[in-house]
Amino acid sequence: xTRLLLATRNTKKxxxxxxxxxxxxxxxxxxxxxxxxxxxxxxxxxxxxxSDNALIKARDAARASGLASVADDSGLAVDALGxxxxxxxxxxxxxxxxxxxxxxxVLDQLSDVPDERRTAAFVCAAALVRPDGSETVVLGRxxxxxxxxxxxxxxxxxxxxxVPDGDxxxxxxxxxxxxxxxxxxxxxxxxxxxxxxxxxxx
Amino acid sequence: xTRLLLATRNTKKxxxxxxxxxxxxxxxxxxxxxxxxxxxxxxxxxxxxxSDNALIKARDAARASGLASVADDSGLAVDALGxxxxxxxxxxxxxxxxxxxxxxxVLDQLSDVPDERRTAAFVCAAALVRPDGSETVVLGRxxxxxxxxxxxxxxxxxxxxxVPDGDxxxxxxxxxxxxxxxxxxxxxxxxxxxxxxxxxxx
Numbered sequence: 001x002t003r004l005l006l007a008t009r010n011t012k013k014x015x016x017x018x019x020x021x022x023x024x025x026x027x028x029x030x031x032x033x034x035x036x037x038x039x040x041x042x043x044x045x046x047x048x049x050x051s052d053n054a055l056i057k058a059r060d061a062a063r064a065s066g067l068a069s070v071a072d073d074s075g076l077a078v079d080a081l082g083x084x085x086x087x088x089x090x091x092x093x094x095x096x097x098x099x100x101x102x103x104x105x106v107l108d109q110l111s112d113v114p115d116e117r118r119t120a121a122f123v124c125a126a127a128l129v130r131p132d133g134s135e136t137v138v139l140g141r142x143x144x145x146x147x148x149x150x151x152x153x154x155x156x157x158x159x160x161x162x163v164p165d166g167d168x169x170x171x172x173x174x175x176x177x178x179x180x181x182x183x184x185x186x187x188x189x190x191x192x193x194x195x196x197x198x199x200x201x202x
Numbered sequence: 203x204t205r206l207l208l209a210t211r212n213t214k215k216x217x218x219x220x221x222x223x224x225x226x227x228x229x230x231x232x233x234x235x236x237x238x239x240x241x242x243x244x245x246x247x248x249x250x251x252x253s254d255n256a257l258i259k260a261r262d263a264a265r266a267s268g269l270a271s272v273a274d275d276s277g278l279a280v281d282a283l284g285x286x287x288x289x290x291x292x293x294x295x296x297x298x299x300x301x302x303x304x305x306x307x308v309l310d311q312l313s314d315v316p317d318e319r320r321t322a323a324f325v326c327a328a329a330l331v332r333p334d335g336s337e338t339v340v341l342g343r344x345x346x347x348x349x350x351x352x353x354x355x356x357x358x359x360x361x362x363x364x365v366p367d368g369d370x371x372x373x374x375x376x377x378x379x380x381x382x383x384x385x386x387x388x389x390x391x392x393x394x395x396x397x398x399x400x401x402x403x404x
Contacts, residue, residue: 046314046315081284081286081290082283082288084284084286088283088311091313091314093307094307094310094311104296105295105296105307108293108295108296109290109293109294109296112293114248117250
């Protein structure tokens with residue numbers, strides 16, 4: 001068995017990658033998280049793109065652990081905000097991780113923006129860095145529009161104000177399994193599967 | 203004398219345009235403001251670009267007054283924020299016109315962004331709409347970088363955190379006359395002078 005490090009402490013993310021590998025028939029890789037390896041110093045995520053942030057995290061993890069490592073970075077790109085909050089999604093209102101303040105600020109900023117210009121996309125970059133130093137980055141995009149008030153209690157971040165194209169519910173009103181199948185993260189991780197299959201058979 | 207309507211109630215802006223016309227030797231135009239014409243319903247400024255906002259204001263003014271009308275729209279475009287606050291500069295923190303909250307939010311959003319990526323530009327669009335319906339829009343751009351703390355008490359808006367290229371002072375530390383000569387608004391208004399000269403001689 002080859003160990004694959006997913007650079008996260010979030011057990012839901014670990015389980016999600018394990019499910020994706022299982023359903024792809026890849027059973028040669030054991031997914032481990034940051035809690036399973038020696039602690040190391042992690043860089044501040046301050047790059048200008050999701051791809052660079054994911055790469056920085058995956059490189060840190062691969063260098064410290066010697067394992068093939070996957071990391072992701074994601075956020076909401078709002079067209080009327082020039083693609084922001086983007087890489088600043090988690091700290092849009094100024095403090096890190098205040099979901100309620102972040103989504104409220106986006107709604108306030110867009111209060112005069114008409115419905116036809118309230119388009120947005122959740123974007124996820126997933127990076128794979130191999131022990132030989134070779135790198136792969138893939139992107140997943142989930143397109144939709146923004147509501148004027150939050151709805152729903154599933155998910156996190158901007159889920160309560162994002163209505164995916166083709167649906168009328170916000171992503172916080174989708175079942176978690178529904179969201180996994182179509183979301184930006186799901187898309188990005190599934191786009192990595194081909195590369196992980198090669199890694200598993202190498 | 204031909205009357206030229208500048209779509210503003212700000213007497214400093216009226217005086218600035220008068221000074222610019224005088225120094226260009228254009229004395230056939232009398233600049234009046236919104237306080238000098240019959241009141242009319244003004245559109246909400248909610249377009250996606252400075253140019254469109256300026257045009258909307260100038261069209262409203264020209265239609266209501268029958269006069270050749272000038273309007274401007276301006277804001278701060280921060281590269282690390284995808285060009286925002288942009289057209290949302292005046293309401294970036296969620297409420298209209300809270301300068302202190304707006305610039306504090308920008309500083310907080312950029313707190314992890316390194317110095318070399320703190321570039322920004324003040325942008326001003328100035329639109330001229332003539333009684334015959336013909337339109338001209340010009341842009342002025344003032345490039346610089348953002349500080350980590352506000353400095354200076356002149357000006358307004360984001361002036362205390364903007365250091366123009368080639369200077370070490372913030373634009374809130376410049377004398378108003380110095381700022382007029384180089385600012386985005388000064389550049390845009392001076393770019394209109396050729397067109398106003400034609401208007402004056404027509």
